[in-house]
Amino acid sequence: MSERILIVDFGSQxxxxxxxxxxxxxxxxxIHPFNRVSVDSIREFGPKGVILSGGPASVADFGSPRAPQGLFEMGxxxxxxxxxxxxxxxxxxxxVEPGDHREFGRxxxxxxxxPCALFDxxxxxxDEVQVWMSHGDRVTAIPPGFKVVATSEGAPFAAIANADKRFYGVQFHPEVVHTPIGKQLLSNFVHKIVGCAGDWTMKAFRAQEIAKVRAQVGSGRVICGLSGGVDSSVVAALLHEAIGDQxxxxxxxxxxxxxxxSEQVVSVFRDRFNIKLVHKDASGLFLDKLASLTDPEKKRKIIGAxxxxVFEEEAKAVGGADFLAQGTLYPDVIESVSFTGGPSVTIKSHHNVGGLPERMNMKLVEPLRELFKDEVRALGRELGLPADMVGRHPFPGPGLAIRIPGQPLTRENLDILRKADSIYLDEIRKAGLYxxxxxxxxxxxxxxxxxxxGDSRSxxxxxxxxxxxxTDGMTADFYPFDxxxxxxVANRIINEVKGINRVTYDITSKPPGTIEWE
Known part of the structure; x- marks a missing residue:
């Protein structure tokens, strides 16, 4: 990654x-938050170009965020x-002044x-093109050396350029899908203005990350909690390629x-990839601990603990390890250094094996910490993981235990739910909707x-x-099936699953609901 872009974050959503x-x-x-960026940190990062993000503050306010002044002298x-x-x-x-004509939306x-390289x-x-605006303040006078490239009704300096210094500014948001030209505009900046070759691929990342893992781990041993989800599966496949039987x-x-x-996890990783895999069937233990519980928070806490x-016990049984592998992703890293708030407990406990590093005294290996979710899927394909595993829908850590609300868990109702869920997903796949x-x-x-x-009461x-x-699970709309x-689906479930005689469809969006019921 010798070619890299630094994005200075001013708090835009x-x-x-x-x-x-x-x-x-x-x-x-x-992405680096503005209050952790300095001329020295920029030099250390070594970017070929810099993007200054949007943000909620007003430039006119005292103490509002600024870029390091020395940035503009770095060439x-x-x-x-x-x-x-x-x-x-x-x-x-x-x-810059507060605008008397605000622009929000298209x-x-x-x-x-x-002619401007941004719009090449x-x-x-x-020409007239559609963009997405979201601003109250506006530029009323541009700095020396800049020229106006484009205007809009509420922004007389909607796009400006100082081609000699390669400084460019746009009042609109090219990163959102509502700006159809935005993807090409950002591509023009990194390729035609910055001069990046654009050769960062999952193949290149795979090779680079394997080298990094080997350098970090050396001859040490690594243990990885495998759930069967996308993140842990990709971590396991990458680490195995890097360090094999370690x-x-x-x-x-x-x-x-x-x-x-469960069968697929064992088949793929033990049989296909020949990874050293400990499969601990602890279903009886979990059911015993949850047998009388219906409160969702208590269920989550007991399942996590x-x-x-169990993980710690199995790790000790195989002789322990020097490193613990986790599926930390880049959104987790961004949030953990956000200037608007601290680490998110919910995200961290969802993606990572919470509490284990402290208790087990191991160093962390996090080979996915620079990737977004879609990039993790791309890496999984690059590593040869099965398509249905790489493209699998998100699945909560507590699993089916939080999809049986308001009643104690039993093997019987878990089996009933498992069968109904399988039929539903089967029909979704057959319809090409997955x-x-x-x-x-x-x-x-x-x-x-x-x-x-039949002729009987059920x-x-x-x-x-x-x-x-x-797009990210933070908001969601129900899918409009015909x-x-x-x-x-209802007919198949009622006919094929003994124990269910009525099917409903949940049309609640998030918010006000959540995606899961518990």
Whole structure:
């Protein structure tokens, strides 16, 4: 990653999208919060170019965020986006004022200036293109050496350029999908202005990360908690390629997996990849501890604590290790250094094996900490993991235990839910909808309803189906199945799953609901 872009984060909610677009252009980049960026840290990072993100502050406010003043003397190409453009102008001698005409949402951009490398192949003088605006303040005077490239109704300096110094600013947000030209504009910046070759690929990352793991681990031993999810599966495959038999994976089978998943984990990693795998069937232990519980928070805490106990016991049984492998992803890293808040306990406990490093006195190996989720999937494909494993929907750590709300867990109701869930996902795959949906699953409700099956009265469980679309899981909309599909799934579940006689579909979005029921 000799070619890299630094993104200075001023607190925009969509800063991560800038990084994703830059990486889609084949260039490695990292996000650093503005209050941890200095001239020295920039030199240490060694970027070929810098992007200043948007942010919620007003440049006119006392003490509002600024880029290091010395950045503008380093000879690096710079692109300022929204707030990034405003602070660049303010710091270089321009002027920013609160606007009497705010712009939020779609706007039309008039390209009005001389040819500009940012708009090369996108638009020429006189063209009009759609962009996405989100600003109250606006630039009212540009610094010396800058020229106007484009305007909009509420932004007379919607795009500006100092081609000699390779400084550029845009008031709109090119990183969001609502700016159709945005992806190409960011590509123009990193390729045509900064001069990056764009050769950062998963193949290159794979080779680089394998070398890093070998250098870090040396002759030490590594233990990895394998859940069967995408993150831990990719970590295990990468580490095995890097250090072979120095890696031991521990798969703690809680009994709360979906149909066939436990068998797939063992088959793929022990048989196909020949990885040293400890498969601990602890389903009886977990059921015993949860037998009388219905409170979701208590269930989560007991499952987490029990998992740690079992994992630690199995790790000791294989002789311990020097390193613990975790599936920390780049969004976790970004959040942990955010200037607007500290580490997120929820995200950390979801992605990582919480509590283990302190108790087990091991160093961490985190080979995915520079990747976004979609890049982890791409790396999984590069490593040869099965497509259905790499593309698997998110699955909660407690598994099916939190999809049986309001009732004690038993092998019987887990089996009922597992069968219903399997039928539902089977029909989604047959309809070619699996990859369109972020997450889909069945829930076994704590309700029994009267039904008629044949000529007999039935009194069985009701089942709810859930499917949502999302980009990051923070917000979600229900998936708009046609009713013929829902009818087909319901008919199969009622006919094939003994114990269910009624099926409903959950059309709650997030917010106000959550994706999971517990």
């Amino acid at each position: 969509v800063t991560q999208l800038i990084a994703r677009r830059v990486r889609e252009a084949g260039v490695y980049c990292e 690096l190409p710079i692109l300022g986006i929204c707030y990034g453009q405003q602070t660049m102008c303010e710091q270089l001698g321009g002027k 706007a039309m951009l008039q390209v009005s200036g001389e 192949g996108i638009a020429a003088k006189g 890696l031991t994976c521990v798969f703690v089978d809680t009994g709360f997996m979906r149909a066939g998943e 029990t998992f740690i106990d 990859d369109e949906i972020w997450q889909a699953f069945a829930v076994l409700l704590p309700v029994r309803t009267v039904g008629v099956m 009194y069985d469980y009701a089942c709810a189906l859930r499917a949502v679309t999302s 009713m013929a599909f829902i009818g087909r």
